[in-house]
Amino acid sequence: MKIKTERLCDGCGKESIRKHLKKIRKKYYCKQCSVKIRKDHRKETYENSDDKERIRELNSELKNKTIFRERRKKRAEKIILNQSQPPKPKGSKKTRVDKNNCFITFQEKRDLFRILMNRGIDPEEAKERIKNLVVKQREIRKEMITQNKSEEEIKIKRQKMIENLWRY
Numbered sequence: 537m538k539i540k541t542e543r544l545c546d547g548c549g550k551e552s553i554r555k556h557l558k559k560i561r562k563k564y565y566c567k568q569c570s571v572k573i574r575k576d577h578r579k580e581t582y583e584n585s586d587d588k589e590r591i592r593e594l595n596s597e598l599k600n601k602t603i604f605r606e607r608r609k610k611r612a613e614k615i616i617l618n619q620s621q622p623p624k625p626k627g628s629k630k631t632r633v634d635k636n637n638c639f640i641t642f643q644e645k646r647d648l649f650r651i652l653m654n655r656g657i658d659p660e661e662a663k664e665r666i667k668n669l670v671v672k673q674r675e676i677r678k679e680m681i682t683q684n685k686s687e688e689e690i691k692i693k694r695q696k697m698i699e700n701l702w703r704y
């Protein structure tokens with residue numbers, strides 16, 4: 537009894553060796569046909585899932601935007617934090633700052649200037665703003681001392697002033 541080793545392709549009808557045929561959805565196809573069917577199927581799936589694709593795109597866009605916003609927020613917070621940190625206890629530095637009645641350090645002035653520059657503020661105006669801040673800080677410090685405010689309260693006020701300058 538002769539074993540039937542050949543079969544017709546359900547696609548193109550060409551005779552092929554049975555083991556070379558691929559079974560797709562209960563039908564047998566030759567290599568060329570099965571490749572074409574898979575390709576068409578993929579295309580079809582892609583087209584049908586247009587909305588899904590779009591939703592996925594939008595979701596990822598939204599996610600990217602959120603990540604970007606979060607990062608920007610964190611960076612801004614970090615800058616504020618850096619600006620508002622009290623001078624690092626480096627020996628006599630604190631005493632010197634207190635003696636000058638000036639709470640903004642040279643480093644802070646430089647950082648503030650750089651921040652204002654980055655925000656597109658004119659150099660002359662940036663200098664003016666920082667100068668005004670120093671003057672105002674001195675005045676407020678004197679005033680707070682006469683009001684018997686604690687160093688802690690003065691420090692908080694100082695932080696707020698620096699934060700306001702850079703938000704402005």
Ligand SMILES: [Zn+2]
Nearest residue numbers: 545548566569
């Ligand atoms: Zn075929």
